[in-house]
Every structure is written in C-alpha cells, then in structure tokens.
Amino acid sequence: MRLPQHGVPRDELFATIRERKSADADWEHKRTFSLIYPATAEVDEVLHEANNLYLYENALNPIRFPSLASMETEVVSMTAGMLNGPEGSGGTMTSGGTESIIMATKVARERAAEERGVTGGHVLVPRSAHPAFAKAAHYLGLGIRYIPLGDDFRADAAAAAGLVADDTVMMVGSAPGYPHGVIDPIADLAEIAAARGIAFHTDSCVGGFLLPFLEHRGVEVAPFDFRVPGVTSMSADVHKYGYCTKGASVVLHRDREMLRHQVFLYSDWPGGLYGSPAIAGARPAAPICAAWTVMNFLGEDGYVELAGRAYDTARAIIDHVEAHPDLHVWGEPAATVFAFGSESVDVMAVNDVLDDRGWNFDRQLDPAALHAMISPGHSEILDDLLADLDWAVANHGESRGVEARYS
Numbered sequence: 001m002r003l004p005q006h007g008v009p010r011d012e013l014f015a016t017i018r019e020r021k022s023a024d025a026d027w028e029h030k031r032t033f034s035l036i037y038p039a040t041a042e043v044d045e046v047l048h049e050a051n052n053l054y055l056y057e058n059a060l061n062p063i064r065f066p067s068l069a070s071m072e073t074e075v076v077s078m079t080a081g082m083l084n085g086p087e088g089s090g091g092t093m094t095s096g097g098t099e100s101i102i103m104a105t106k107v108a109r110e111r112a113a114e115e116r117g118v119t120g121g122h123v124l125v126p127r128s129a130h131p132a133f134a135k136a137a138h139y140l141g142l143g144i145r146y147i148p149l150g151d152d153f154r155a156d157a158a159a160a161a162g163l164v165a166d167d168t169v170m171m172v173g174s175a176p177g178y179p180h181g182v183i184d185p186i187a188d189l190a191e192i193a194a195a196r197g198i199a200f201h202t203d204s205c206v207g208g209f210l211l212p213f214l215e216h217r218g219v220e221v222a223p224f225d226f227r228v229p230g231v232t233s234m235s236a237d238v239h240k241y242g243y244c245t246k247g248a249s250v251v252l253h254r255d256r257e258m259l260r261h262q263v264f265l266y267s268d269w270p271g272g273l274y275g276s277p278a279i280a281g282a283r284p285a286a287p288i289c290a291a292w293t294v295m296n297f298l299g300e301d302g303y304v305e306l307a308g309r310a311y312d313t314a315r316a317i318i319d320h321v322e323a324h325p326d327l328h329v330w331g332e333p334a335a336t337v338f339a340f341g342s343e344s345v346d347v348m349a350v351n352d353v354l355d356d357r358g359w360n361f362d363r364q365l366d367p368a369a370l371h372a373m374i375s376p377g378h379s380e381i382l383d384d385l386l387a388d389l390d391w392a393v394a395n396h397g398e399s400r401g402v403e404a405r406y407s
C-alpha cells in the first residue's frame with residue numbers, strides 16, 4: 001500500500017477500520033479467554049478518560065512531565081505494597097510483562113557479574129515459564145536451562161537443586177504460570193537460589209494483581225511474593241488483572257539500589273545526559289495515567305470484589321469440567337487460569353466446534369488442552385459457555401488440525 005496522495009475523509013477511514021475490526025476476536029461479548037481482561041463498563045469508561053488525557057506526552061523525560069513521574073512512582077509503590085515489598089524495595093513501570101522480565105534479567109546479569117564474576121551464564125526457568133524469559137536470555141546474550149515439571153505441572157524443586165550452577169545468573173518461578181495456572185514452589189526454588197547468592201525472580205505478571213486479593217478473600221495462596229526471603233525481583237502486570245489498558249507493567253526489586261543495573265545512562269553525544277529505565281526510549285504516557293487511575297478507582301475493595309468474581313466464575317467452569325465424564329482439568333489451578341483436556345475425546349476437535357460458535361479458547365500441547373484465563377466479565381457468559389462446551393463435546397467431528405499457537 002502507498003501513502004494516499006490526498007487525505008481520506010475521516011468517516012470513510014473509520015468505516016474501514018470498523019469493517020476490519022469486525023473480523024477480530026469478539027472480546028466485547030466476553031467470548032475470548034486470553035489477551036483481554038474484561039472487568040466492568042465503569043472501569044472501561046474511566047480508562048477511556050485517563051488514556052485520552054495523555055495521548056501526546058512522553059514519559060522519557062520525568063522533569064518535563066512531573067505528573068507522570070509522580071503517577072509512576074505511586075503505581076510502583078502501591079504495587080510493592082500489594083506484594084509485600086520491604087522497606088527499601090523499588091522499581092519502575094514498563095510496557096508489559098515481557099519488558100519487566102527483560103529488565104529483571106538484565107539486573108540479575110549485572111549483579112552476577114559484579115558479585116560473583118559470572119560472564120555469560122544462563123537463566124534457570126521452569127519448563128512452563130513464559131517465552132519472555134527465552135526472549136530475555138536471547139536479547140541479553142545468556143543461555144537458558146529448564147527445570148522439569150512434576151506430575152502436578154509445578155517446577156520440580158529437587159531437579160532444580162541439581163541443575164543450578166556457578167554460572168546461573170537467575171532462577172525463576174511463576175505465580176501462576178501461563179500454561180496450567182499453577183504456582184511453582186517459589187519458597188523452595190528461592191531458597192536454592194539464595195543459598196548460592198543467585199537472583200530469584202517471581203513472575204507474577206498474571207498473579208500480581210490477583211493473588212493478593214484472593215488472599216484477602218480467604219483463598220489459600222502458596223507463598224510467592226517478597227515475604228519469601230530469597231525472592232529478589234518480581235513482575236506484576238497492571239494490564240492483566242489490574243484491568244488497565246495495554247502497556248502497563250511493574251518490575252520490582254527487593255533492593256531499590258539494584259535499579260542502577262536497570263537504568264541506562266549515557267552522555268557521550270551532543271544532547272547531554274540521557275537516562276532510560278527500560279528498553280523503550282520515548283515512553284507512552286497514557287498507560288502510566290491509565291494504571292494510576294484504574295488502581296485508585298478500584299482500590300483494594302474493588303480489586304477484591306473483581307478477583308472474587310473472576311475466581312468464582314473460573315471455579316464454576318473448573319467444577320463443571322471436572323464433573324464432565326469426558327473432560328478434566330490439568331493440575332490444580334491456583335486462581336483463574338487453567339487448561340483442560342480429555343482422555344476420551346479430541347479436545348482440538350471440540351475446540352473446532354467452539355470456534356464455530358464464536359468462542360476463542362487457545363490450544364495447548366503436551367498435554368493437549370484448551371486454555372482459559374477467566375476475567376470478572378466472563379461471569380456474564382457462564383451458562384452459555386457451559387452449554388456450548390457440553391454440546392461441542394457431544395457433537396464434534398474430526399479435528400481440522402488447527403495449530404496450537406499463543407501469538
């Protein structure tokens with residue numbers, strides 16, 4: 001396509017956009033189970049207003065835009081409070097879970113070099129860890145080694161103890177992991193890391209804005225945050241269960257002094273000192289304002305209520321699946337993320353039928369499964385979903401061979 005010679009009238013443009021958008025996954029009717037985290041109509045309105053206020057500002061320069069600096073500081077501090085960050089902890093916002101993970105890995109790499117003389121080295125992550133760790137290792141010139149999973153789909157801590165080495169730069173556990181929604185044995189893994197002076201990252205990109213509020217509701221949650229002594233860094237995504245629009249995550253360090261390994265400072269050019277906390281240079285301002293706004297708008301009560309609604313909906317689906325003679329859930333999901341499979345029917349063929357009925361479940365391999373991340377908004381479609389799921393199991397044909405893909 002070439003740039004049009006003459007500008008296109010805006011009505012025509014927006015008609016084209018709407019037409020193209022009609023082919024996208026139908027998340028607005030709550031028929032999509034990953035990528036989007038529908039909360040409430042009120043949250044939606046608040047987010048529109050917050051985003052609109054900061055479409056043009058640039059968070060690269062906190063001195064020019066002190067409002068952004070203060071909002072970012074407060075988002076980081078509220079998140080650290082939720083995750084029991086001790087006195088002296090600190091962090092920054094980033095564009096998302098992946099960027100938070102890359103920055104935590106970078107800090108671990110510089111620490112390993114400074115404190116233990118490690119050059120090169122590798123990260124040691126559960127088999128179920130998000131691909132962001134492989135990406136981080138790739139970008140940062142590190143290797144990656146995998147901790148096998150136990151039968152419960154959690155990282156096998158005994159195996160990790162045998163795999164950790166002098167050039168392990170960082171160990172990782174997920175709370176919960178994306179594929180099966182289970183929480184790795186963070187306390188055991190972090191203890192192994194701490195005994196050798198190795199950084200340990202809890203990936204709570206999914207759980208950071210969910211698990212603290214489920215705990216408030218009395219749900220039993222395995223230790224995962226800074227209350228575990230060996231945890232040195234964490235990631236928590238406001239744009240997941242914080243219900244913010246995309247582009248908002250928080251990376252936290254137990255010791256805020258570690259930020260010196262994260263921030264890039266440079267002055268060897270005519271423009272003077274350039275300082276940047278993460279990968280992006282120019283940083284969108286809208287996600288910072290949106291994160292600050294939604295966190296203050298909901299407050300602890302609002303998050304507890306929404307986490308409860310998502311959890312109850314997820315439990316209703318999990319219980320239905322477990323009671324179904326042909327289906328079962330893999331492992332014991334800790335919160336609202338789970339994968340379900342079957343020994344008697346081909347779940348890929350079942351999903352073909354669900355696809356045709358307008359649902360959007362992701363497909364997974366080893367073991368074959370359909371994957372769901374449940375949000376508060378999914379409470380609205382619970383009955384329709386369960387009815388269609390039962391129908392699909394009873395009426396599916398041969399699998400069309402649709403590939404499992406996450407993105």
Ligand SMILES: Cc1ncc(COP(=O)(O)O)c(C=O)c1O
Pocket residue numbers: 095096097098099130132174176177178203205206237249
């Ligand atoms: C457990 C976990 N960690 C990290 C990420 C990466 O987050 P993002 O897609 O925001 O980069 C995800 C994304 O779903 C995730 O589920």
